[in-house]
Amino acid sequence: MNTLRLPRASLQQLRSFEAVARLGGIGKAAEALHLAQPTVSTQLKELAQALNLHLLEPEGRGVRLTPHGELLADTVRDLFARWRRFEEDALAMQGLQKGRLKLAAVTTTEYxxxxxxGPFARQYPGLRIDLAVENRDAVIQHLARGDVELAVMMLPPTDLALERWPFLENPLVLIAPVGHPLAQRTRLRLSQVIQEARLTREPGSGTRQATDQYLAAQGVSWPARLALGSNEAIKHAVAAGLGLAILSRHTLGPDPASQGLVELKVTGLPIRRMWHVVWRSDRSLSLPARTFLAALRQQFSETPPGREVPRHEPG
Structure with missing residues (x-):
């Protein structure tokens, strides 16, 4: 007869270890947990002794995980994620009146x-929705750590076990300031526009990565003159005449000219990409996450994936 083997670690020890692994230092973990630093240090020492494993080692002013520490950190994150899903599902059994939906999305999706x-939040007003909007690299880190259950991005990573669902077209277009000489042409070649200065998003941006991939596939070298950390900053810089840029058409709104911008008609453009909802295939989704995913599928199942997102115009 099989018997349940209880862990040799306490919940408090695992909680302290998870905070140290996430924050990279005992002092930072103690502050985050509202504990004294010696208390956290003692819990880590007792945890290592109970497991008979070396979990941490000094690195600069902080600590880093040993290979055994990395393994335990993954296990603890999975354990805590499963416990959160249990709590949320238990509450959700009351009719999704409570619980939490944790998402991350790349910055361009803010449009x-x-x-x-909105419709999901109105349907389930008791749910807490946590949304992190950051660049692609940061969103991938959230997925890898298990901080979020669902993410919206253009270029899902290939080194994580992910399920993905493409739901919306994301055309990347070339923009110039209104009145630019190239804007008078009905059709341009790529070789004509790369004589202009190129403005681009920062390293880690999905838009920049997709653009660089496209240019490389065309055998074209178009170095960036200036890298900026947001779509709005790029639009303002283009409107000011600092250069041209390739951005998602979603960032332009219904009237680019009102922002001092025009979309250039270039052979081979726009770059055709899709927005994806992604989630970890090696972890089960909570009921709030499953419900939101089902709502999205229903919303986008009536028309092809390239449809426009319904936008609420100001009254």
Missing amino acids: FIPDLL
């Missing part, structure tokens, strides 16, 4: 994701 979340 449409509120319109995706």
